[in-house]
Amino acid sequence: MSQSQCAVHPEREATGVCERCGVFGCAECLALVGVQRLCSACRARGTVGLPSLTGRAKLAMPFVWATSVLGLVVSLLSFGLAPEGSEQSEDLPQVLALGCSGLLYLVVFIVAVVLFCRWFHLLVRHAQAKGTPLETTPAGAVGAFFIPFVNLARPYAIARQIASTEEGTSAVGTWQALWLGANIVTNVGSRFEGKAGNAGEFIGLFGSILFLAAAWACGKVVSELTRSTELSG
Helix, strand or coil, X not given: CCCCECCCCCCCECCEECCCCCCEECCCCXXXXXXXXXXXXXXXHHCCCCCCHHHHHHHHHHHHHHHHHHHHHHHHHCXXXXXXXXXXXXXXXXXXXXXXXXXXXXXXXXXXXXXXXHHHHHHHHHHHHCCCCCCCCHHHHXXXXXXXXXXXXXXXXXXXXXXXXXXXXXXXXXXXXXXXXXXXXXXXXXXXXXXXXCHHHHHHHHHHXXXXXXXXXXXXXXXXXXXXXXXXX
């Protein structure tokens, strides 16, 4: 019985068939997309109906930047406040400014999370449609951001798998390091609040600066992964 040949590479023996169109393909031509093994033509057709990553990236990043800037503003406004329960009236304008900034920060942060997760969800859909081997679903990839301890590594591992350039992989590593560092420093600062003078406030301010740097690194990741994913489409 003769062995079937790959439709794209006739010199190679086929390792299977595309589960969508039935064409024979070799190991290079067939790739797993979700639960289906598809040829390159079907994978390319699978990205046609997907929304643009660029549009979602442009919508998400201004809110990511705004969140980090507002966090820095809140840290700066926290300096010099009287201890909780104090009746120093001269602190009232600063307290009001701090409260308004904190409320605005919360609103912008929620919007930033939603928009960034929409971009990340679509990024995984694009990657899977092109045959990138990911052991997760788009919803599972987004959900990893909200699981304690898992969110320290899993989302970044997924982003590295999707990154098709050295610049993209490097950007993901920088983003992860700055984000983890900012969280650690901020948590340490919160433990020193009200103790050792203004040590907690200074540490918290440094954490806010690290969050600003993490937002810059996040922007590099979004830009690089968006560009490389859409160029390969």
